[in-house]
Amino acid sequence: MKSDGAALSARGISAGYFGQPVIRDLTFDVTPGEVICLLGPNGAGKTSTLLALAGELPLMSGEVLMHGEPTTAKLHQRARQGLSYVTEERSVFKALTTRENFRVAGVGPERALQLFPELESRMDVKAGLLSGGEQQMLTLARALSRGASVLLADELSLGLAPLIVERLLQAVRDAADGGTAVLIVEQHARKALRYADRVLVMKRGDLEMELSAEEALRRLPEIEDAYLSQTSSE
Numbered sequence: 001m002k003s004d005g006a007a008l009s010a011r012g013i014s015a016g017y018f019g020q021p022v023i024r025d026l027t028f029d030v031t032p033g034e035v036i037c038l039l040g041p042n043g044a045g046k047t048s049t050l051l052a053l054a055g056e057l058p059l060m061s062g063e064v065l066m067h068g069e070p071t072t073a074k075l076h077q078r079a080r081q082g083l084s085y086v087t088e089e090r091s092v093f094k095a096l097t098t099r100e101n102f103r104v105a106g107v108g109p110e111r112a113l114q115l116f117p118e119l120e121s122r123m124d125v126k127a128g129l130l131s132g133g134e135q136q137m138l139t140l141a142r143a144l145s146r147g148a149s150v151l152l153a154d155e156l157s158l159g160l161a162p163l164i165v166e167r168l169l170q171a172v173r174d175a176a177d178g179g180t181a182v183l184i185v186e187q188h189a190r191k192a193l194r195y196a197d198r199v200l201v202m203k204r205g206d207l208e209m210e211l212s213a214e215e216a217l218r219r220l221p222e223i224e225d226a227y228l229s230q231t232s233s234e
């Protein structure tokens with residue numbers, strides 16, 4: 001696998017908890033302009049992989065490269081180097097308005113509203129009063145408006161309505177089309193694959209398959225039977 005031009009690379013990374021690895025010897029690149037979708041059943045190690053790439057879970061072996069340079073930096077430092085990490089937790093300041101949420105993140109509302117014009121009428125509403133989907137748009141707008149070169153998104157659309165899921169995935173796709181390197185974990189495999197370029201399938205901490213999103217869509221029933229039996233394909 002080549003790492004020329006990769007925004008983020010995993011080189012034989014293993015990581016885990018209490019001395020026990022839960023991801024083992026993973027090697028892959030995420031290149032600018034592509035959306036990679038990481039699939040696998042519950043407990044396969046998807047979240048742990050993103051945490052390791054984000055600098056939130058220490059490596060037991062291997063290395064992570066950002067823009068070709070090995071890094072052991074923590075998340076806040078990687079964030080300054082262009083990495084954004086978004087989870088289903090919708091990390092908004094609930095007592096602040098949407099506008100104030102952008103301001104404290106150092107994000108100009110114009111750029112954020114270009115990404116999600118639907119937030120315009122919600123700018124002066126406290127984030128705690130926004131719907132789950134609006135909170136996630138706010139989270140993603142904040143992450144992307146900073147001009148992230150790498151976006152890691154873990155179950156971005158968990159529990160959200162189908163139209164919102166599409167909306168968030170489209171924004172992620174647009175970010176990649178603008179040059180961001182994107183790695184997403186999504187429970188809605190079939191939906192996510194329509195916005196992805198490449199797919200990595202994990203099982204019990206190992207990387208089992210790497211294939212194009214197109215091929216993964218074609219072979220989804222087989223992949224689900226073999227690897228995703230506990231996850232939804234809707």
Ligand SMILES: Nc1ncnc2c1ncn2[C@@H]1O[C@H](COP(=O)(O)OP(=O)(O)OP(=O)(O)O)[C@@H](O)[C@H]1O
Pocket residue numbers: 017022040041042043044045046047048049
């Ligand atoms: N904080 C933790 N302490 C100990 N073990 C953990 C911790 N977080 C995760 N694990 C274990 O690591 C393994 C991988 O979990 P991880 O959450 O990375 O998988 P996942 O593929 O994201 O699963 P899911 O789809 O259920 O979120 C599981 O066996 C899990 O129980």
